Amino acid sequence: MVRVEKASRIKDLPPYLFAAIDKMKAEQVAKGVDIIDLSIGDPDMPTPPNIIARMKKGIEDQKNHQYPSYEGMIEFRESVANWYQKRFNVDLDPGEEVLSLIGSKEGIAHISLAFVNSGDIVLVPDPAYPVYSIGAKFAGGEPYFMPLLKENRFLVDLKKIPDDVAKRAKLLFVNYPNNPTAAVADREFFAELIEFAGKHNIIICHDAPYTEMYYDDNIPISFLEIEGAKEVGIEFHSLSKTYNMTGWRIGFAVGNSTVLDGLGQIKTNVDSGLFQAIQEAGVEALEGDQSSVEEMRRIYQRRRDTLVTGLLEIGLKVESPKATFYVWVEVPKGYTSAAFSAHILNKAGIVTTPGNGFGEAGEGYIRMALTMPEHRIAEAMERLKKTGF
Ligand SMILES: *Cc1c(COP(=O)(O)O)cnc(C)c1O
Numbered sequence: 001m002v003r004v005e006k007a008s009r010i011k012d013l014p015p016y017l018f019a020a021i022d023k024m025k026a027e028q029v030a031k032g033v034d035i036i037d038l039s040i041g042d043p044d045m046p047t048p049p050n051i052i053a054r055m056k057k058g059i060e061d062q063k064n065h066q067y068p069s070y071e072g073m074i075e076f077r078e079s080v081a082n083w084y085q086k087r088f089n090v091d092l093d094p095g096e097e098v099l100s101l102i103g104s105k106e107g108i109a110h111i112s113l114a115f116v117n118s119g120d121i122v123l124v125p126d127p128a129y130p131v132y133s134i135g136a137k138f139a140g141g142e143p144y145f146m147p148l149l150k151e152n153r154f155l156v157d158l159k160k161i162p163d164d165v166a167k168r169a170k171l172l173f174v175n176y177p178n179n180p181t182a183a184v185a186d187r188e189f190f191a192e193l194i195e196f197a198g199k200h201n202i203i204i205c206h207d208a209p210y211t212e213m214y215y216d217d218n219i220p221i222s223f224l225e226i227e228g229a230k231e232v233g234i235e236f237h238s239l240s241k242t243y244n245m246t247g248w249r250i251g252f253a254v255g256n257s258t259v260l261d262g263l264g265q266i267k268t269n270v271d272s273g274l275f276q277a278i279q280e281a282g283v284e285a286l287e288g289d290q291s292s293v294e295e296m297r298r299i300y301q302r303r304r305d306t307l308v309t310g311l312l313e314i315g316l317k318v319e320s321p322k323a324t325f326y327v328w329v330e331v332p333k334g335y336t337s338a339a340f341s342a343h344i345l346n347k348a349g350i351v352t353t354p355g356n357g358f359g360e361a362g363e364g365y366i367r368m369a370l371t372m373p374e375h376r377i378a379e380a381m382e383r384l385k386k387t388g389f
Contacts, residue, residue: 001249007212009137009138013134013137016196017354017357018039018354018357019047020238020339021342021345021353021354022210024342024346025037025345025351028346028349030063030180033344033349034349035350036349036351036372036379036380036383037162037349037351037372037377038350038351038368038369038371038377039352039368039369040369040371041299041326041371042371043240043241043244043246043296043314043325043371044371044372047243047244047245047248048244048285048289049175049290050284050292051243051245053284054280054283054284054288055278055280057280057389058236058277058280058281061277063276064275064277065274065281067272067273068272068275068276069273070267070272071099071100072098072099072274072279073100073251073280074160075279075280075283076279077095077099077252078094079196079282079283079286080092080094080252080254081097081254082286082287083286084222086338087222087247088222088224090222090227092224092254093257096257096260097254097255097256097260098253098254098260099260099267100235100250100251100252100273101250101251101252101253101270101274102249102250102273102274103238103240103249103251104209104237104238104240104251104252104253106172106249106271107252107253108129108131108132108207108236109134109135109138110132110267111171111262111263112138112139112171112257112268113135113139113203113204113266114259114262114263115171115259115262116140116141116170116171118169119140119141119142119160119168120140120141120168120169121141121142121143121144121165121170122141122142122143122144122169122170122171122173123144123146123165123169123172123202124136124143124144124145124146125145125146125147125173125174125175125178125359126145126146126147126148126358126359126360126361126362127209127329127355127356127361127365128148128179128180128357128359128360129171129175129179130257130358132173132205133145136171142170144161144169145361146160147156147160147236147360147361148183148361149361150176153183154178154183154328155176155183155185155189156189156193157357158172158192158196161196161373163292164247166196166199166200166202169200169202170202170203171202171203171204172193172203172204172205173176174193174207174223175178175206175207175208176208176220177210177211177213177214178210179210180328180355180365180367181357182212182258182277182319182321182323182326182328183325183364184220184384185220185223186221186295187221187226187250190221190226190228190229192229194226194229194231194232195228197233198228198231202232203232203233203234203256203259204223204229204232205233205234205236206223206236207236207237208223208236208237208250208354209236210239210241210325211237211266211323212242212293213241213242213297213323214295214297214322214323215301215304215321216301218322218323220323223235223255224255230255230256231256232258233255233256233259234253234255234256234263236251236252237251237252237253237254237378238250238252238254239282239286240297241325242285242293243292243293244287245285248278248281249274249278250278250279250282250331263311266324272284277309281375296364297326299374300325301323302374303306303325303370303372303373304325304365305320306377306381307327307368308320308321310328310361310384310385311327311329311381311383313381313385313386314339314381314384315332316332317329317330318330325370325371326367326370327367327368327369327370328365328367329352329365329366329367329368330364330365331355331364331366332389334352336356336363336364337354337355337357337362337363337364337365337366338354338356340354340366340389341353341366343387343389344384344389345383347387348381348383348384348387349383350356350370350384352367353368353369354366355367
């Protein structure tokens, strides 16, 4: 029997902060409580039928049964370039400025391996999707957390980053529309970011899976729309949230060709590309009928309005999100994130995500996701009214 010892790289990972909530949820389920789970960051609706039909055809085609190309089929990369042109008025060379990914998480996790040496700093927002800092650590880098605060509209405050930190930084991650705060960035913010990157020689990685999930005509912009963006970085994108395709694993990165080349070099050494039938389905997603995306926005918007109206009636502090399927709710006085999340789980059967699970600066908030039918969200609000706090 060998003595199995994990590498410090995984042994030293921060503890899984949602474990306590998972355990409490399991206890409620065991008691037979009718749980309403508002913690899930995964669309509850099916992939649109035109995409599924294209996939079925692609599976039958023998040329798709072999290894795909590393950087992605040119047809898929052309669709991405066409979509960026149509949606953002951004020109991309599909040969050099688009890279297919096995879901955007794959690229986000790997990018630090391409550019970060041991001891380099990687600038990461807090609260945030955990993969930014974990990918940085796997590469031997040191995450430096940039707090997202309400008084700054949950935008990164670049002026607060000390010069000596900026000097040692190799990469900077940002994510707008934002998970978990639902904040949206404007042109001024991206312009500042580009200037900061140029001044300190830092590669910008903008994670943008929620640009199509917006409400009330607040149409989010791409980082690449701003002058100079392509000189300093890349944008990660995904079909997961827009087309209800989280299980399919298809995303892409676009922008600076040298940065994409580095990420591609890592990928050629660890994976062998993305199943071509899925890429063909991706072409259909990006170029086919977009009415399902409009319908998705209408559904989430109704859910959002039901949730936000309910929360405000109960007296909780919340801003109605302009984008994403998340609602970032301030916890009432006297509670921590974990305590409030536990309170509404144990007393009302509602599962939420404590904000501090996304980083220290998320303390004082819980995240609710709009991934439940409207009548269940309404039911959750009725229960909360009765429960109080
Ligand atoms: C869902 C999500 C992703 C990952 O999407 P995949 O393409 O499915 O890997 C990346 N970033 C954020 C912030 C997300 O919420």
